[in-house]
Amino acid sequence: MTTLDERRAAILKAIVQDYVRGGEPVGSKRLVEEWNLGVSPATVRSDMAALEEAGLITHPHTSAGRVPTDAGYRYFVDTLSQTEPLRPEQVAALEGLLMGSPDVEELLRRTSSVLSRLTRFAALVVAPRLDRSRLRHVELVQLAPTSILAVFIVDTGRVDKRMLDLDAAVAEHDVQRARHAINDAVANLRLLQVPDVIAGVANGAPPEVQPLVEAVAAAVRRGLAQAGDGDQLFVGGTANMAGGGYFDRIEQVKSVFETLEEQVVVLRVLRDALQDDPAVRIGSELPLVELAACSVVAARYDAAGGSGGSVGVLGPTRMDYPKTLAAVQAVASSLEKALAELTGASTPS
Amino acid sequence: MTTLDERRAAILKAIVQDYVRGGEPVGSKRLVEEWNLGVSPATVRSDMAALEEAGLITHPHTSAGRVPTDAGYRYFVDTLSQTEPLRPEQVAALEGLLMGSPDVEELLRRTSSVLSRLTRFAALVVAPRLDRSRLRHVELVQLAPTSILAVFIVDTGRVDKRMLDLDAAVAEHDVQRARHAINDAVANLRLLQVPDVIAGVANGAPPEVQPLVEAVAAAVRRGLAQAGDGDQLFVGGTANMAGGGYFDRIEQVKSVFETLEEQVVVLRVLRDALQDDPAVRIGSELPLVELAACSVVAARYDAAGGSGGSVGVLGPTRMDYPKTLAAVQAVASSLEKALAELTGASTPS
DNA sequence: CCTGGCACTCTGCCCAGGACTGTGCCAGGG
DNA sequence: CCCTGGCACAGTCCTGGGCAGAGTGCCAGG
Numbered sequence: 015m016t017t018l019d020e021r022r023a024a025i026l027k028a029i030v031q032d033y034v035r036g037g038e039p040v041g042s043k044r045l046v047e048e049w050n051l052g053v054s055p056a057t058v059r060s061d062m063a064a065l066e067e068a069g070l071i072t073h074p075h076t077s078a079g080r081v082p083t084d085a086g087y088r089y090f091v092d093t094l095s096q097t098e099p100l101r102p103e104q105v106a107a108l109e110g111l112l113m114g115s116p117d118v119e120e121l122l123r124r125t126s127s128v129l130s131r132l133t134r135f136a137a138l139v140v141a142p143r144l145d146r147s148r149l150r151h152v153e154l155v156q157l158a159p160t161s162i163l164a165v166f167i168v169d170t171g172r173v174d175k176r177m178l179d180l181d182a183a184v185a186e187h188d189v190q191r192a193r194h195a196i197n198d199a200v201a202n203l204r205l206l207q208v209p210d211v212i213a214g215v216a217n218g219a220p221p222e223v224q225p226l227v228e229a230v231a232a233a234v235r236r237g238l239a240q241a242g243d244g245d246q247l248f249v250g251g252t253a254n255m256a257g258g259g260y261f262d263r264i265e266q267v268k269s270v271f272e273t274l275e276e277q278v279v280v281l282r283v284l285r286d287a288l289q290d291d292p293a294v295r296i297g298s299e300l301p302l303v304e305l306a307a308c309s310v311v312a313a314r315y316d317a318a319g320g321s322g323g324s325v326g327v328l329g330p331t332r333m334d335y336p337k338t339l340a341a342v343q344a345v346a347s348s349l350e351k352a353l354a355e356l357t358g359a360s361t362p363s
Numbered sequence: 364m365t366t367l368d369e370r371r372a373a374i375l376k377a378i379v380q381d382y383v384r385g386g387e388p389v390g391s392k393r394l395v396e397e398w399n400l401g402v403s404p405a406t407v408r409s410d411m412a413a414l415e416e417a418g419l420i421t422h423p424h425t426s427a428g429r430v431p432t433d434a435g436y437r438y439f440v441d442t443l444s445q446t447e448p449l450r451p452e453q454v455a456a457l458e459g460l461l462m463g464s465p466d467v468e469e470l471l472r473r474t475s476s477v478l479s480r481l482t483r484f485a486a487l488v489v490a491p492r493l494d495r496s497r498l499r500h501v502e503l504v505q506l507a508p509t510s511i512l513a514v515f516i517v518d519t520g521r522v523d524k525r526m527l528d529l530d531a532a533v534a535e536h537d538v539q540r541a542r543h544a545i546n547d548a549v550a551n552l553r554l555l556q557v558p559d560v561i562a563g564v565a566n567g568a569p570p571e572v573q574p575l576v577e578a579v580a581a582a583v584r585r586g587l588a589q590a591g592d593g594d595q596l597f598v599g600g601t602a603n604m605a606g607g608g609y610f611d612r613i614e615q616v617k618s619v620f621e622t623l624e625e626q627v628v629v630l631r632v633l634r635d636a637l638q639d640d641p642a643v644r645i646g647s648e649l650p651l652v653e654l655a656a657c658s659v660v661a662a663r664y665d666a667a668g669g670s671g672g673s674v675g676v677l678g679p680t681r682m683d684y685p686k687t688l689a690a691v692q693a694v695a696s697s698l699e700k701a702l703a704e705l706t707g708a709s710t711p712s
Numbered sequence: 713c714c715t716g717g718c719a720c721t722c723t724g725c726c727c728a729g730g731a732c733t734g735t736g737c738c739a740g741g742g
Numbered sequence: 743c744c745c746t747g748g749c750a751c752a753g754t755c756c757t758g759g760g761c762a763g764a765g766t767g768c769c770a771g772g
Contacts, residue, residue: 039765041764041765041766042765042766043764043765044764044765053714053715054714054715054716055715055716055765056714056715056716056717056767056768057713057714057715059765059766059767060714060767062766063766063767073765073766075721075722075723076720076721076722076723076765076766076767077720077721077722077723077763077764077765077766078722078723078764078765078766079764079765079766080765116526117512117524117525117526150504150506151502151504153500153502153514153516155499155500155516157499157518157520163466163516163520163522165502165514165516165522167502167504167512167514169506171506171512171524171526173512173514173522173524175466175520175522176466177465177466177520250624251624252601252620252624253617253618253620253621253623253624256605256613256616256617256620257613257614257617264605264606264613264616265606267605267616268602268605268606269602271601271602271605271620272602274602275599275600275601275602388734390733390734390735391734391735392733392734393733393734402745402746403745403746403747404734404746404747405736405737405745405746405747405748406744406745406746408734408735408736409736409737409744409745411735412735412736422734422735424752424753424754425734425735425736425751425752425753425754426732426733426734426735426751426752426753426754427733427734427735427753427754428733428734428735429734
């Protein structure tokens with residue numbers, strides 16, 4: 015992207031800001047009136063023609079004002095704007111809301127709720143990644159002779175479960191032996207190391223319990239492999255996408271909702287976006303054509319032990335990027351704090 | 364509701380069916396043509412006037428056809444229609460989809476997905492009630508000296524967790540003592556009995572562990588008290604409410620989505636509806652004005668040990684009630700079967 | 713390089729007319 | 743007493759024309 019003439023940059027900036035506020039194509043006359051640019055509408059027009067030539071703005075039709083293109087928003091975000099930090103009382107309110115959460119799940123739920131209300135878009139919150147968390151405890155519950163429910167309790171307070179289907183029946187007390195052997199070996203281990211350690215336990219274990227222990231190791235391995243797609247996702251404020259008056263055709267709204275229902279897809283989009291941090295992905299930059307009229311703004315947050323997740327919003331391309339970025343970043347950092355408070359206590363000396 | 368003249372009943376039925384299919388007000392002429400009623404449009408008109416007098420149909424405006432009112436749909440559902448059972452291959456496909464589920468949560472998720480695709484409305488699935496389930500195991504994990512994570516594993520394979528904040532620190536081995544004492548006492552007990560039994564354990568326990576055991580009892584009690592509102596809810600196919608062309612104003616769509624986001628509200632609506640089984644609640648019969656243009660069709664299902672939940676759909680009042688009822692009931696019974704298969708194996712001799 | 717002016721284009725709105733649909737009512741016939 | 747055909751009436755939807763408004767593109771001049 016070539017760098018822009020100073021006045022043209024100012025005009026692009028004005029177009030973006032006006033359009034984001036009003037939702038209507040903005041013309042040369044209005045522009046000079048509201049932003050006293052010191053030049054005449056005619057000059058602005060020729061500049062706008064240049065901006066259009068450069069692919070930064072378009073015409074809906076011959077005689078309408080200009081509208082930013084995705085590239086226009088991109089230029090605006092990259093070089094014409096800077097995030098406007100939230101007001102201190104907003105940050106305070108934010109932290110107040112998040113701090114009191116009783117557990118991680120509830121905290122993440124609240125986070126998605128508060129972020130959606132703050133931005134008036136759909137909020138996306140991805141739970142801390144499992145792979146770097148530490149395992150606290152494994153519980154094995156025998157539901158049937160060959161089927162065992164394995165429950166994994168992780169230091170962030172998250173609880174995961176998985177059914178194990180064995181080829182042969184296991185005796186109740188062998189389940190207990192496996193349980194003890196595994197827990198002795200893995201307590202407070204990084205989840206990533208767990209499969210290998212458990213596999214080691216299996217090797218040294220008596221033959222009756224070996225298959226069970228191996229099954230547990232396999233379950234953890236599977237869980238970690240899935241972790242990318244299997245991460246927990248909390249979505250909030252989807253209704254915001256229906257109001258607001260973005261999107262002209264109802265079909266667009268529907269396809270956005272359809273996309274939001276597919277957690278796997280949303281997770282992929284988020285992960286894809288988060289090659290930068292904070293990340294802004296505008297319209298066609300998103301990997302899904304269904305979301306061509308949408309943008310994603312996201313940021314990472316860290317959690318105890320180097321694990322972490324991300325928060326973000328999905329909104330129309332016509333969004334206030336500086337404000338949204340600020341909100342997303344503020345929420346990410348508040349979440350980080352609240353999480354630290356919640357699980358920082360979770361490493362007793 | 365007084366009973367209706369036979370011809371008038373036929374006319375009402377025809378109006379409902381035509382309107383549900385086409386979405387447009389239906390007039391006297393079309394009616395006699397398509398349903399060869401054996402009388403002239405004029406006669407139909409006078410009957411329609413009577414039906415309108417009775418509050419079963421309305422005019423959108425002076426010179427439009429008639430549209431059923433909520434009461435009209437109600438009459439149709441109660442006395443003019445009967446559910447059309449699904450085709451056998453549909454039932455088979457349904458069961459095929461549900462049977463392979465690895466665990467209860469996934470099963471319920473799939474259920475909501477399949478029900479929404481079957482009906483093209485938003486599907487609601489409430490997990491089996493906790494209060495009549497049996498407790499399999501309680502796990503206590505100490506996250507900090509005064510904070511304990513209690514994990515409850517129930518026979519349906521469901522896992523619930525709850526944080527316990529104690530007033531005083533507990534020693535690690537006391538946590539283990541409490542854990543053993545509780546598990547010895549409660550294994551395979553109905554959840555409803557659990558609080559009292561644990562309270563009994565607390566009484567006989569040494570003073571160091573007493574507060575912890577009591578906290579566990581309180582947690583279960585709280586969990587059960589909440590059970591009404593705290594039940595797990597799986598919502599699927601919400602995007603269907605945006606397509607379809609029901610709802611004229613976008614505002615309605617938005618308020619439906621807002622309602623769907625409030626799980627507590629949805630659960631209340633469902634529980635309220637399920638005084639009958641199967642239940643049909645039409646428009647103004649629902650306890651929420653926001654849902655005045657919607658109907659709920661729901662049915663209960665039973666799960667192991669007398670516990671159970673419900674499945675249902677939320678759609679526009681203008682829905683095909685016989686078909687929807689059939690779908691909901693078929694899904695409920697398939698879910699019941701799949702659940703039995705999944706947890707029936709869970710009562711080893 | 714900027715500016716004012718001018719012609720042009722396209723939208724949105726209003727209004728009127730006509731086609732259409734559907735109703736309500738009434739008088740007449742079985 | 744109920745059904746029927748006929749007729750007047752009311753309201754929607756569509757179309758077309760006219761008109762105002764906004765905005766552009768271009769060009770000649772400072």
